[in-house]
Amino acid sequence: MENLISLVNKIQRACTALGDHGEESALPTLWDSLPAIAVVGGQSSGKSSVLESVVGKDFLPRGAGIVTRRPLVLQLHRIDEGREYAEFMHLPRKKFTDFAAVRKEISDETDRETGRTKQISTVPIHLSIYSPNVVNLTLVDLPGLTKVAVDGQPEGIVQDIENMVRSYIEKPNCIILAISPANQDLATSDAIKISREVDPKGERTFGVLTKIDLMDKGTDAVDILEGKSYKLQFPWIGVVNRSQADINKSVDMIAARRREREYFQTSPEYQHLAQRMGSEHLGKMLSKHLEQVIKSRIPGLQSLINKTISDLESELSRLGKPVATDAGGKLYMIMEICRSFDQIFKERLDGIRPGGDKIYLVFDNQLPAALKRLQFDKHLSIDNVRKLICEADGYQPHLIAPEQGYRRLIESTLTTIRGPAEAAVDAVHAILKELVQKSISETMELKQYPTLRAEVSNAAIESLERMREESRKATLQLVDMECCYLTVEFFRKLPQDVEKGGNPTHSIFDRYNDSYLRRIGSNVLSYVNMVCASLRNSIPKSVVYCQVREAKRSLLDYFFAELGKKETKQLSSLLDEDPAVMQRRTSLAKRLELYRSAQAEIDAVAWAAK
Numbered sequence: 001m002e003n004l005i006s007l008v009n010k011i012q013r014a015c016t017a018l019g020d021h022g023e024e025s026a027l028p029t030l031w032d033s034l035p036a037i038a039v040v041g042g043q044s045s046g047k048s049s050v051l052e053s054v055v056g057k058d059f060l061p062r063g064a065g066i067v068t069r070r071p072l073v074l075q076l077h078r079i080d081e082g083r084e085y086a087e088f089m090h091l092p093r094k095k096f097t098d099f100a101a102v103r104k105e106i107s108d109e110t111d112r113e114t115g116r117t118k119q120i121s122t123v124p125i126h127l128s129i130y131s132p133n134v135v136n137l138t139l140v141d142l143p144g145l146t147k148v149a150v151d152g153q154p155e156g157i158v159q160d161i162e163n164m165v166r167s168y169i170e171k172p173n174c175i176i177l178a179i180s181p182a183n184q185d186l187a188t189s190d191a192i193k194i195s196r197e198v199d200p201k202g203e204r205t206f207g208v209l210t211k212i213d214l215m216d217k218g219t220d221a222v223d224i225l226e227g228k229s230y231k232l233q234f235p236w237i238g239v240v241n242r243s244q245a246d247i248n249k250s251v252d253m254i255a256a257r258r259r260e261r262e263y264f265q266t267s268p269e270y271q272h273l274a275q276r277m278g279s280e281h282l283g284k285m286l287s288k289h290l291e292q293v294i295k296s297r298i299p300g301l302q303s304l305i306n307k308t309i310s311d312l313e314s315e316l317s318r319l320g321k322p323v324a325t326d327a328g329g330k331l332y333m334i335m336e337i338c339r340s341f342d343q344i345f346k347e348r349l350d351g352i353r354p355g356g357d358k359i360y361l362v363f364d365n366q367l368p369a370a371l372k373r374l375q376f377d378k379h380l381s382i383d384n385v386r387k388l389i390c391e392a393d394g395y396q397p398h399l400i401a402p403e404q405g406y407r408r409l410i411e412s413t414l415t416t417i418r419g420p421a422e423a424a425v426d427a428v429h430a431i432l433k434e435l436v437q438k439s440i441s442e443t444m445e446l447k448q449y450p451t452l453r454a455e456v457s458n459a460a461i462e463s464l465e466r467m468r469e470e471s472r473k474a475t476l477q478l479v480d481m482e483c484c485y486l487t488v489e490f491f492r493k494l495p496q497d498v499e500k501g502g503n504p505t506h507s508i509f510d511r512y513n514d515s516y517l518r519r520i521g522s523n524v525l526s527y528v529n530m531v532c533a534s535l536r537n538s539i540p541k542s543v544v545y546c547q548v549r550e551a552k553r554s555l556l557d558y559f560f561a562e563l564g565k566k567e568t569k570q571l572s573s574l575l576d577e578d579p580a581v582m583q584r585r586t587s588l589a590k591r592l593e594l595y596r597s598a599q600a601e602i603d604a605v606a607w608a609a610k
Contacts, residue, residue, distance in 0.1 A: 004294040005136040005287070008034050009075040009128070011598050030598060033304050035293045036140050037286060038168040041179030042190035043144035046210030049241035050179055051141055053260070053279030054286075056133040056253045059086065059099040060141075061107045070110050071124040071164070072141040076134040076283075084133070089126035102127070120160055122167070133254070135287040139177070142168060145190035162194070170198040175293065177286070181211040182221045182238070186230055202232035206289075208282065209238045212270075213263060220269040225277075237285070238270065238277045298602060305599045312592040318444045319585045330571040334452060334563060337445040338556055341456060345439040346552055353442075355435045359548060362427045363540040370420035371536060376528050379413050380521040382514060388412065389520065402520070406491075409524045411483045414531060421475045421539050428543050429468040432551055436460045448581045452574040459559035464551060471546035478538050482531045490527055 015030055041047035048060045048068075055076065061068070086096040088105060096102045106125060113121045120143055143161045169176050176199060178191035186192060195205045207230070212221050223229045225236045240260045242251055257280055264274040275281070348355040389405035436457065440446055446453040566574075 004291050004298075005138060006077070007601055008036075008294055009077075009138055010601065011594075015594065030305070030308075030594065032171055033173060033297075033301055035173045035175065035290060035297055036138060036168070037175040037177055037290060038140045038142055038165075039177045039179065040142055040165055040169060040191045040195060041144055043146050045144065045179045045181050045189075045191065046239075046241050047141070047144060047179045050208060050210060050239055050279065050282070051139065052253065053239060053241055053257065054134070054137070054139075054283040055129055056131065056257065057084070057099045057102075057129070058247070058250070058253065059102040059106075059127075059129075061103050061110075062247070068141060068143045069114055069120040070143075071122065071168070072106065073124045073126045074139045074141060075126070075128045076137045076139075077128060077130045078134055078136050079130050079132055081132060082130075084129070084131040086130070087128045089128075119154070120157060120164065122164055135283045137283060137287045137290060139286075140168060145194065147190075165194060166198065169195065172204075173293075173297065174204065175286075175290065176205040177208060178205055179208050179210060181214075182209045182224070183211045183214045183216070186224060192230065202234075205232050206234050206286070207232050207236040209236055210241055212238045213240045222269055222273075225270070225273055234289075235276055237282050238264070238273070239279050239282060240264070241279075301602055302599070305595050305602065309592065309595050309599065312588055312595065316585065316588050316592065319448060319581060319588070327568040327571055330568065330575060331563065331566075334571065334574060335560070337443065337449070337452065338456060338559070340445060341439055341443040342556060344442050345435060345460075345555065348435045348439060349548060349552055355431070355438060358431045358434075359428055359544075362424055362431070363543075366427055367420055367424045367539060368536060370423055371417065371532055374416050374420070376413055376416075376525055376532075379416065380409065380525050380528075382517050382521065385409060385517045385521045385524075389517070406520065406524065407486065409520070410486060410527060413524065413528045414479065414483045417479050417482075417532065417535060418476055421479055421535070422472060424539055425468060425471045425475055425543055425547070428471075428547050429464060432464050432547060433461060436464065436555075448577055449575050451576050455574060456556070456559065460555055463555050463558060464547070467547045467550045470550075471543055474546050475539055475542045478535060478542055482535065486527070487530075490530065491523070494523055 011030065011034060015034075039047055039051060048062060051074065052058055052060055055074070060072075083097060086099065086102045087094065088096075088109070090109060091105070096105070106127070109125050110121070113123055124140070142165050145161060145165060146158055148158065168174055176195045178189070178195045180186060180189035180191050192207070196202075199205045207224075209221055209224055215221065221238060225238050227236060240263050242253075242256045246256065257278070260278050261274075261280075264270045264277040270277060276285075344353065347353045349359075350356060385405075388408050389402045392402060392405035392408050440453060440457055440460075446456065563571075
C-alpha cells in the first residue's frame with residue numbers, strides 16, 4: 001500500500017516538471033485527477049506549526065504577514081534508517097541535511113518566481129523529506145487566508161489567495177485539512193468557512209484544532225473535538241504545537257511531540273480523546289486515508305490515462321506529418337493539403353457542412369426584397385409618364401401610339417433592376433469568401449503551415465474576385481437584354497386605343513389626358529412585372545453558374561498551375577511551420593510521455609494491490 005503514495009508523489013513531480021499545476025490549460029492535466037491533501041488555514045492559525053509537527057523538523061519560513069506565497073508540495077518518505085535529508089525538485093541531486101537551509105531555499109525560490117515583492121504565484125515548490133520519523137504522506141501547503149492586505153501588498157492579494165486556495169480544494173479529489181485555532185470562535189474560522197463552501201457535507205474535510213493549550217481558563221474544546229459544535233464526517237483532531245518561546249529556543253521537535261502526548265493524556269478534559277489527538281496521530285491517519293483514497297481512484301485514473309493517451313496520439317497524428325525533403329514530395333504534400341481544403345469547401349456548398357444555405361437565402365429573401373423596394377409604381381407615376389412620353393415625341397405629336405415613349409418608360413424602369421442584380425452577385429461573393437475562410441480554419445494541415453495557409457487564402461479570394469466579375473457581367477447582361485428587346489406579343493394583346501392618344505391641336509404639354517397616361521403607366525407596369533418575375537428566376541441561375549459552380553470546379557486551378565513552376569526552395573518556404581504548432585507538438589509529446597509513464601506505473605501498482 002505504501003507504494004500508492006510513492007506513485008502519486010512520482011506523478012506529481014513529473015506533472016510539475018511539465019508545467020502541469022492543475023491550472024486552466026489547453027492541454028490535458030493529470031494533476032487534477034490525483035488525490036492530494038491541501039492544508040488550509042488563516043494567517044496565524046498554526047498551519048506552519050502543524051506541518052512541522054507532522055514532519056518533526058523546523059523547515060518552514062516564518063515571519064509577519066504573508067510568508068507562504070507559493071504552494072508547497074510536501075512529499076514525506078519514510079525510510080528505515082539513515083540520516084534525515086530533504087530534496088527540492090528544482091535542485092535535483094542536492095541533498096539538504098540542514099533544515100535551516102531548507103527554510104532559506106523555500107524563501108529564495110519563492111523570490112525567484114515572484115521577485116522580492118509580496119506577490120503570490122501559483123507555481124508550486126516541490127520538497128521531498130526522507131526520514132525515519134515520518135509516514136508516507138503528501139501535503140500541499142497553501143498561502144494563509146487573510147482579510148486585509150498589509151506591508152505594501154497589492155489590494156487584490158486577498159482575493160488572489162482565496163482564488164488559489166479554491167482552485168485546489170474545490171476539486172473532488174482534494175482532501176481538505178482545515179486548520180482552526182481553538183482560542184478563536186470557530187464561526188470566524190477562515191478554513192472552516194471556505195471548506196464548508198466547497199464541501200458542505202464535510203465528506204472530504206479533516207478538521208484540525210490548534211492552540212488548545214492557549215484557551216481561556218474555564219473553557220475547553222471538547223464539544224468541537226467530539227463533533228458536537230461542528231460535525232464533519234471524520235473526527236476532529238486536536239494538536240498542541242510549540243509556543244513561540246519554544247520556537248525561539250529551538251526546542252527539539254521530538255521532545256515537543258512527547259509533551260503534546262503528555263498534555264492530552266494528563267488533561268482531565270481530553271483524557272478520553274487522547275488516543276486520537278496529536279500531530280503523530282494526525283500524520284498516521286492522513287497517510288492511511290490518502291492510501292485508501294488513492295486505491296479507490298486507481299480504476300478511474302487508469303480509464304482517464306488510457307483515454308487521454310488515445311486523444312494525445314490522435315492530435316499528434318493530425319499535427320505531425322513530417323515534411324518531405326525533395327521537391328516532388330513537397331509538391332505532393334502541398335497538393336494533398338489543398339485538396340483537403342477544397343473538399344471541405346465543397347462540403348460546405350453542398351450542405352454536408354453548414355454555410356451553403358446562406359446562398360439560397362440571397363435568392364429567396366434578399367433578391368425579392370430588393371426588387372420589391374424598387375417600387376415600379378412610383379417610377380410610373382402619372383407625372384413621370386407624361387414627362388417621358390412628351391420628351392419621346394419631341395415636337396411631333398404621335399399619330400397612333402407613343403411607341404418611343406413606351407420604350408423609354410420600359411427601359412428606364414428595367415434599368416433599376418441592375419442594382420438588385422449586382423447586389424445579389426456581391427452577396428454571394430461575400431458568402432463564398434466567408435466559406436473559404438471557415439474551410440481554411442477547418443483544414444488542420446493548414447494550421448501547421450502559416451505561409452501556405454496565407455497563399456491558399458489569397459489564391460482562393462483572387463479566384464472568387466475573377467468569378468464575381470464574370471458573374472457581374474453575365475447577370476447585368478440579362479437585365480440589358482430585357483431592356484434592348486421588348487416582347488411585342490405582350491403589347492399586341494393589350495386593348496387598342498381608339499382615340500389615338502390625344503388632341504394634336506393642343507399645346508405639347510396637353511397632348512395626353514390623365515386617363516390615357518394612367519393606361520400607359522398600367523401597361524408598362526404589367527410588362528415590367530412580367531420581366532421582373534422572369535429575372536428573379538434567371539439572375540440566380542447566372543450567379544450560380546458563374547460563381548458557385550465555378551468555385552466548386554476550379555477554385556485553386558490557377559494556384560495549382562503556378563505551383564508547378566516553383567522550385568524546391570520556394571516550395572519549402574510554403575511549408576514553414578507555425579512556431580505555436582511546433583510548440584504544441586512538443587508539449588503534446590512530453591505530455592504523452594508523462595501519461596505513458598504514469599500508465600505503466602499505475603498498472604504495476606494496481607496489479608500488486610490486487
